[in-house]
Structures are given as structure tokens and as C-alpha cells.
Amino acid sequence: MAIKTEPITINMGPQHPSTHGVFRLRVTFDGEVVVDVEPVFGYLHRGTEKLAEERTYVQIVTLTDRLDYTASMSNNLAYVRSVEKLGGIEVPERAQYLRVICAELQRIASHFVSIGFMLQELGAFGTPLMYCFRERERILDLFEMLCGARITLSYMRPGGLIQDAPEDFWPALGILMESMPEYIDDLEGLVTSNEIVLARTRDVGIISPELAVNGSVTGPMLRASGVQWDLRKANPYEVYDRLEFDVPIGYQGDTYDRYLVRVQEMRESVRIIEQCIKQIPGGAIQSEAPFFVRPPVGDVYDAIEAPKGELGFYLVSDGGISPYRCKIRAPSFINLTVLRDMLVGWKLADLVVIFGSTDVVLGEVDR
Amino acid sequence: MSFDQLYDLLDRFVPESIDWMVFTVTALILSLAVINAMVLCTALYTWFERRMLGRFQSRIGPNRWGPFGLLQPIADVIKLLVKEDVIPVVADRAVFTLAPVVLLVPALMVFIVIPFGEQSFLGKLNVGVLFILGVTGVNTLAIIMGGWASRNKYALFGAMRGAAMLISYEVPMALSLIGVIILAGSISLVDIVSSQGIFYILVQPLAFLVFMAAASAEMSRAPFDMIESESELGAGYHTEYSGIKYAIFQLAEFMAPLVTAAVATVVFLGGTKGIDPIPGQVWFLLKAFSVVFVLLWVRATWPRLRVDQIMGFAWKGLFPLSVINFFVVAVELFVLQEPDGTITNQSMMIMTGINWVVMVVSIVLIATVLGQGKLQHKLPPQPSSLANMAASEGD
Amino acid sequence: MYGLGMVRGMGVTFKNLVLPSRQFAVQYPNRKISLFELAKENDTDVVSFAINNPVQAIKALAGFVEVPVRLPQHSRFRGEEFTWYEQRCTGCASCAKFCPLGIIKIVTDTSGKYEQDGGKYDIEVFDIDIGRCMFCGLCVQACPYDALHMGSGFEEGVYRRDDLVIDVERLKAAPKKPSTWYRPQIESQNFDPQSDDMREYLDVGRHERPSQDQQVDRWAKR
Numbered sequence: 001m002a003i004k005t006e007p008i009t010i011n012m013g014p015q016h017p018s019t020h021g022v023f024r025l026r027v028t029f030d031g032e033v034v035v036d037v038e039p040v041f042g043y044l045h046r047g048t049e050k051l052a053e054e055r056t057y058v059q060i061v062t063l064t065d066r067l068d069y070t071a072s073m074s075n076n077l078a079y080v081r082s083v084e085k086l087g088g089i090e091v092p093e094r095a096q097y098l099r100v101i102c103a104e105l106q107r108i109a110s111h112f113v114s115i116g117f118m119l120q121e122l123g124a125f126g127t128p129l130m131y132c133f134r135e136r137e138r139i140l141d142l143f144e145m146l147c148g149a150r151i152t153l154s155y156m157r158p159g160g161l162i163q164d165a166p167e168d169f170w171p172a173l174g175i176l177m178e179s180m181p182e183y184i185d186d187l188e189g190l191v192t193s194n195e196i197v198l199a200r201t202r203d204v205g206i207i208s209p210e211l212a213v214n215g216s217v218t219g220p221m222l223r224a225s226g227v228q229w230d231l232r233k234a235n236p237y238e239v240y241d242r243l244e245f246d247v248p249i250g251y252q253g254d255t256y257d258r259y260l261v262r263v264q265e266m267r268e269s270v271r272i273i274e275q276c277i278k279q280i281p282g283g284a285i286q287s288e289a290p291f292f293v294r295p296p297v298g299d300v301y302d303a304i305e306a307p308k309g310e311l312g313f314y315l316v317s318d319g320g321i322s323p324y325r326c327k328i329r330a331p332s333f334i335n336l337t338v339l340r341d342m343l344v345g346w347k348l349a350d351l352v353v354i355f356g357s358t359d360v361v362l363g364e365v366d367r
Numbered sequence: 368m369s370f371d372q373l374y375d376l377l378d379r380f381v382p383e384s385i386d387w388m389v390f391t392v393t394a395l396i397l398s399l400a401v402i403n404a405m406v407l408c409t410a411l412y413t414w415f416e417r418r419m420l421g422r423f424q425s426r427i428g429p430n431r432w433g434p435f436g437l438l439q440p441i442a443d444v445i446k447l448l449v450k451e452d453v454i455p456v457v458a459d460r461a462v463f464t465l466a467p468v469v470l471l472v473p474a475l476m477v478f479i480v481i482p483f484g485e486q487s488f489l490g491k492l493n494v495g496v497l498f499i500l501g502v503t504g505v506n507t508l509a510i511i512m513g514g515w516a517s518r519n520k521y522a523l524f525g526a527m528r529g530a531a532m533l534i535s536y537e538v539p540m541a542l543s544l545i546g547v548i549i550l551a552g553s554i555s556l557v558d559i560v561s562s563q564g565i566f567y568i569l570v571q572p573l574a575f576l577v578f579m580a581a582a583s584a585e586m587s588r589a590p591f592d593m594i595e596s597e598s599e600l601g602a603g604y605h606t607e608y609s610g611i612k613y614a615i616f617q618l619a620e621f622m623a624p625l626v627t628a629a630v631a632t633v634v635f636l637g638g639t640k641g642i643d644p645i646p647g648q649v650w651f652l653l654k655a656f657s658v659v660f661v662l663l664w665v666r667a668t669w670p671r672l673r674v675d676q677i678m679g680f681a682w683k684g685l686f687p688l689s690v691i692n693f694f695v696v697a698v699e700l701f702v703l704q705e706p707d708g709t710i711t712n713q714s715m716m717i718m719t720g721i722n723w724v725v726m727v728v729s730i731v732l733i734a735t736v737l738g739q740g741k742l743q744h745k746l747p748p749q750p751s752s753l754a755n756m757a758a759s760e761g762d
Numbered sequence: 763m764y765g766l767g768m769v770r771g772m773g774v775t776f777k778n779l780v781l782p783s784r785q786f787a788v789q790y791p792n793r794k795i796s797l798f799e800l801a802k803e804n805d806t807d808v809v810s811f812a813i814n815n816p817v818q819a820i821k822a823l824a825g826f827v828e829v830p831v832r833l834p835q836h837s838r839f840r841g842e843e844f845t846w847y848e849q850r851c852t853g854c855a856s857c858a859k860f861c862p863l864g865i866i867k868i869v870t871d872t873s874g875k876y877e878q879d880g881g882k883y884d885i886e887v888f889d890i891d892i893g894r895c896m897f898c899g900l901c902v903q904a905c906p907y908d909a910l911h912m913g914s915g916f917e918e919g920v921y922r923r924d925d926l927v928i929d930v931e932r933l934k935a936a937p938k939k940p941s942t943w944y945r946p947q948i949e950s951q952n953f954d955p956q957s958d959d960m961r962e963y964l965d966v967g968r969h970e971r972p973s974q975d976q977q978v979d980r981w982a983k984r
Contacts (some may be wrong), residue, residue, distance in 0.1 A: 008520060010520050010521070016601065017597050017598050017601060018598045018599060032524075032528075032674055032675075055862055056860075058860075058900065059860070059862040059900065061898075062862050062896060062898040062900070063862075065898075119670060120598060121598040121599075122598075122670035122671060123589065123590070123592065123593075123596055123598060123670045123671025124668070124669065124670040124671075125420065125589060125666055125667060126420075126424055127423060127424050127667050127668060127775060130424035130425060130426060131424070131425070131778070134425055134784075134786045137786065141836075144835070144836045144838070144839060145836045145838065146838075147838065147840075147943070148836065148838035148839045148840035148841075148899070148912065148941060148943040149839075149840050149897065152896060152897075152898070154898045154899065154900075162899075162903065162944060163838075163943070163944055163946070164946075166836075166838065166949065186774055186777075186778070189770050189771060189773070189774040190668070190771045190774045190775070191771070192767075193766070193767030193770060194669070194670070194767045194768050194770075194771050195765060195767050195768055196590055196669055196670050196671070196672055196768065197670055198767070199672065199673075199676055200670065200671075200672070200673060200676075209751040209753050210753065213753045213754065225751070226748055226749065226750060226751040227750070227751045227753050227754045228750040228751070228754060228756055229754040229756060230756065233756050234754075234756045247756070249748050249750055250748055251748045257748075291860075291903075291904070347673060347674065347675065348524065348599055348600075348674075349593065349596065349599055349671075349673045349674060350673065351599075352598050352599050422779050423775050423778065423779050424778075425778055425784050425785050425786050425787065426787050427787045427789065430789070430794065433824075433825070434823075434824045434825030434826075435825055664772060664775065664776070665772070667775050668768070668771045668772045668774075668775045669768060669771065730765070734765070
């Protein structure tokens, strides 16, 4: 005999320990089981796209820092690539290598944050999170060497980089890349074979490959579903075509696979950076691009593989010093399309873990 | 100093007619001493726990107040006392106010029967194990009271989870203690200590594991801390509490590991037994400390289980394990005991050997049956045909 | 499997507990020091230090002696205490124009009464509202004469928003310790804004004053 029960609705967020930033979920539960989810966002809306219309092309770089604040370098890269494509600006080879190094360092840092918070939501009392932040801190130290800031970097400019790396950057990078596999091993030893993690994340929150492709999911979430799609390979930008790396994929697209894909991507990033250190040529890091870029009239879309997925900038130029329109394709926002399909039918405890494994950053979702 | 000694001491100075008064005064003095000692211990323990967790997480932990941050608990208490004591308008005031007390009292009452020396500290209770099991069962009530009276959905979630979980874990906890009871032949904690020729953690490792798992569920600590899982429910059943009530909740919560450590020390680690020149009380503290450390270590390492998995673990995992232990010990006792019903140390050695084998076999068996073996993938993942990077590279 | 993975995790946490190389936290803004360290700082051994300064020694044993700590920073750190060289500034307001937030306010005296002295404008107002500043450094990048530099401070909490506006007097009085961000000529001198002395305006120039033709060429390219 089924007991007659009444569903209860809970507002998870905007202030809730498990929602990254100010995300709000209106969840209807039947007991512990989720029957309906309605995401509500916009609490962090800052009008980035509109602000971009009245800033010059260089000034917009500072806005992109604040989109996905755990991966500022990748945002900078995606934006300056769009501007370069729009204005036909050449980039010196050394700058391209340095950009790849920065983007991959940022990928490692961002994945550390993502994994750490997912485990925090699994209930590990802060230990994996503190370890992840400890390793991320070493990467932020490198960023401080490069450009004097740790989070809001503003390192890249249309036509290259603001400044060459200092002399002490290269030995520090070498040491970090030598010890980084050990740090990742530590994290894996804590998590990968832990039975509680396996029991909590295996077969939970599955996205089928069809659903992932239909929902325009990109990044590690897509690859965890077994779809081998990476813009670094599929549409090589900068110098990725000269570098050797694999694109890790998952088994079936559950929460555990999303974790595993991220860990493997960090290892691949270390590989890429080590190749870059060997291959990087000397020379200039900034082409003769003027400070006020005046691209010809036209529009352009260019995307890179950011840590969260495909990050694209659509820029329309009217020939002036600022874009007529700047549309941002934010991976975090579009990855949330499948949120409802992932969550319904799982329990409250799974909800926070699945949501954590999607790795959204609200600065990017609300823009 | 035990209750009797103090009673005798005071009894000399007063006439016969007001013996009841002496009794009351003695009880009051002793309970005041014990309660204060326990609160102080708990305060020290919160410092220790935070400091150790900090080290585990490569942080430093509280270090600002006093040497090594030792005065941090006092600062915390002062902060909580001067905070506004908020009671929600829609809350059930009486139940809301009573809940912290109901949670604190059982934790304190357990210490009545813990033998810190040759005999019990406060009272000579010959049913110590039953008393502990009965008294610790009350905290279910406190959690439901707190969660229900708050009129908060998160608190209600926590309370309902707590009701299900705490009642379930009473069963394996009691069953794991039965193995010890039949071996010791008594349910008095003093007798259990004195009967341990070999510590029962060695004789009955399975019972120890089950007891520790069930006990950490009873006090809702990692990996069974789903009552107040902060990533899901905010703070669970005490979401709406603040000020002094919150402080009492935290006090009860941090006292629970101490209680568990004391009980585990008495039942499984031989209580005050040790090598002679060092007094028994020191041994007791050392053993309790090591139990607390292991609990802390587990808390620092493991994530949390889900609600259905916790229930499944109790009924499918711990329940059979404790029954196996109980059964094996009973059979061994039947075969090995002397004609007068006692057990020699040699027989205990034999039991130890058998029980360790039984533990490994039964854990592997239960783990396989529960399907943990299916969780590992053998094949490499296959790329889906929906996207083909190799084709697009040729463009 | 069978719980071994969980035991392995406990091994990892224990490793992090005991290995000193895994300890990462820095005590900030001040750090408690032990008696040994205190004696070492005073160049004596523990015993003689304890005899000479019993009060200090007891305090150190109880953990009440603190020394301030500065966090390690790279010389490129972009922070507060903007270093502004009045002698180099021409009042061109490039920085104000390039600032994404428009928080730099410059008013120059155009009466011409100061023009005899090197042909410069006199700068009357140079306000930087660091309450809204995001330290992107575009103003520093924009400055054609290396007059404005980032600083290296970050402990700039005040109680009023008005106090966050840096006016020209405060800029003149600020210690001239420029950050080496976007200033390779200072970086090549191995300058560290945290420990080194102040830099005078003659030392921080990137290049000589451009010739007339160069200036025309430069403006044409913009």
C-alpha cells in the first residue's frame, strides 16, 4: 500500500552552501526524491555584454576576467582571439606558446577548483578542497609572476601579451610541472578508488551522448558522456596542432566520469605544458598592434576550449574603437540545459553532487 | 573518589535523621563536578579536533587566543552566549527550547557508568551496557524535537533522516555488544573490564568495527553525518538555532565522540588495564585518545554516504556482520569454555585466530554480495559516433 | 575494493598530516614565535636570553610574542600606492582616457604661467578613486612617459569611501616604490618594491624624450 504523501518545495539558493555562487533552484521533493527542478538565475547579472559595447577593445579584456573567475586566462584568450580574427592581427609565435601555457595552467587550476568543490559537496570535510586549493595556489603564484595579479589577470592583449614572462618564471614553472603529477596522484589516492565516492557517484546523474549533443553540452561534461570532441583537436588554435596530447573520455557520462575526465585532462595539460617549455622560441611577444584596435566592419565568432567547455565570443564591428555587439557563448550557462534531465529522479544528496559535477561558475552563467 | 566514599565522609558529620539530605548533597556535588569536568573536556576536545583537522588539511587551525589557540573554545562560548537567541515566530517554543537539553543530558548520563578505576565512577550499576544503550537512544527524540519544532523544511529533512538512521543503527550496535557480553558473562562494565585477559578488540575485531561504525552513525559523524550534512541541508535539524541553544547542541555533539571513545575503551580496549607503573587512568585516557584520533582521521578523509545507502549499510552490511560475530563467538564459547563456564587465555588466543579469519572472509563476502565488486570498469571507454574529431581534422 | 580504497585515502591524509613539505598555510598578518626563534633573532642563545629578558621569555613560552609577517610577493604585483612621478607627468590624461571605469580625474592649469619651466602643464587635480579601481593596470600601460606606476600594497582598508580617493597631495607624498609590472626597464634593474629603496624619477624612464618626427609618427599611427 502506497502512503499518500504530499510533495514539498524547497528553495535551494540563492544562499545555500552547495550552490556555487548565487544560483537558485526551486526543487520539488517527494520525500527525498527530486520530482521537479526549476533553475532561477540572474542574481549575478552585471550586463557584461552591454558594458562591452561602450568599452574599447582593449578595455573589454578586463571585463572577460570577471566572467568565469576561476579561469580568467581562458576567457582572455577566447576574447583576444576573436578580436585578432576580426582585425586580422598577427600574433608572434612566442606569444602563442605562452598563451597555450597560460591556458593550460588555468585549466589545471580550474579543474582543481571544480573537483574540490564537488568533493566538498560529497561531504568530505574540506580536506580534498583544501588540497585542491593548495595546488591551485601554486599556479596562482605563477600567474602573479607573469602579470602581477592572481585572479583578475588581464594578461592578454589583441596581438599578443602585455609583457614577457620574467626570468624566474621558467624555473618555477619547471619545478611545478615536475611535482604536479605527484599532487594529482595524491588527490586521486584520496578519491578515485574510495568506495564511498564510487557508491555516491557511479551511475548517478547520467547524461547519454545523444542528450549531451542535443543539449549543446561541451567540455568535460560532453567528453564524460563518451563524445570525443575537443576544440583543441577538432579546430586547432594557437599552436595546439604542434603539440601531442590525448582527449580523455568517460564511460557513460555519470558524475564519477566527469570527475575522472577532469583528472585525466589535468595530466594531459601537464604534458602539453612540458612540450611547450621545450618548444618555445624567442622573439617578441607583442605584434605591432595599436592600442586602439579599429577592426574593419564585419562580424566574427571564435571559440576556444575553455576548462568548462566551448567559450566563444561573437563580435560585430562597425569600424569604431568599440564593438557594436559582443555576444558571449558561456559554456557554464549552456551546460545547464541538461540540468533538469540530470536531476529528476535522484535524491537530495545526489542533487548537490550532480550540480557540483557540472562545474558552473555563476559569473559566467549570469554574465 | 566514588559516590560511596563521599557519602560515607559526609555521613559522619550529620545526624541519622537527615540522611536523605546527605544523599542529595553528595549527588549534587558529584554531578556538578562531573558535568563541569565533561564540559571542560569537550571544550578542550573541540580545540583538539579543529587543530587536528587543520593539520590534516594543511591548515593551522585556531591559534590566536592563548598559547596554541587553547583559549579558542572560551572565545567561542562567549561569542555564542552574547548572541541573540532567536526563536522563530512559527516555532513551537516549548519543544524548541527543550530539544538541546534532551540532546545533552544522555551524553552526560553515560559517564555515570564508565569505570574510571576499579569500579564505576558514580554508581554501581550492574547493567551498564543496557544503561548505555538505553540512554543513548534518547538522542533520536531530541533531534526530532529540534527539527520538528523549528518549522523549517531543511530542519525537518534532517530530523526525518535522523529518526530513520538513529533507530536503525541501534540494532547493529546492540548486537555487536552481545558478542562481548556473552564472552564476559556479565553486562556490568566493571566486570567486562576485569574479564579482558586479552583485549576484546583483538578477540572480536568484527564486533569492534561494527560498533565503531554504528557509534559514528549514532553520533552522526562522518561518513554518516547526513543529519546535518551542511552541503545539502545547511545545518540540518539545528538550522534555526542560535545563541546558547546552538552552543548546547554543539556541546552535545562534540561530547558524543568522547562518550563513544570512553565506551569503546571500556568494552573493547580493556578500560584501565595496562602495564603497571603507569596508573590505569592514564592508560584509559591514552586509549580513549587513540579512539578519538581515529574518529577524527576518518572525518578528515571520507565523504558522506547517501541516505538510502546509510540505511542499506545498516541492515544489509552491519546487521549480518554483527550476527555472524555473535554466532561465531557463541559457538566458540560453547566448544572452548571450561567446565565451570570460564575462559582461559589460551582459549582466547584460539578464538582470536579464528575471529580474524572470520572477519576477513565475512567482510569480503558482504562486500561482494552488496555489489561493490561491480563498481570497477575493466574496458577502456569507447568514443561515441556522434562526434568524430578525426573526420573534422581533414577539412 | 572491499574498503581498501578508503584505507588508501586515510594514508594520503596521514601523509599530509606528517610531511612538513605539505604544510602550506602562512600566518598573516603576524606570526607567533617560540623562545628559540626569539633568542635567535636577538643573536643570543636561549639561556642567556631568558636570564636577561625573563618577561619576554615567559611570554614567548606562553605563545604571546608575535612578529609581523609580509607575504611573499612578486615584484610585478599590481597593487595600491600608485607611484606617480610629478616630474615625468605631462598632464596628457592618457591614463584617465584609458581607464575602463573612468575613475581617474585630471585637471591641469592651462593659464600657461608654469610653461616656462620645461613647457609642461601644471597638474592641479589628480584623483584616483581606488574604491572603484580594479587594478587592471591599463592606466600604467597607457602612460607614454612612464609617470604612473602600480604599487605593491594591498592592505588599504579604510572606514569611509571618501578616504579611498587618492588626491594629488597623497600621490606626491607616497613612497616611490613602483611595481615592475609593464616596466621592463625597472625589472631589468632587479628592483623589488618590497625591500629596495625608493626610485627617483630619473631611474624609471623607459626611453629618452621622443624627437619631433617620432612624436608625429607615433600620433599618426594611433
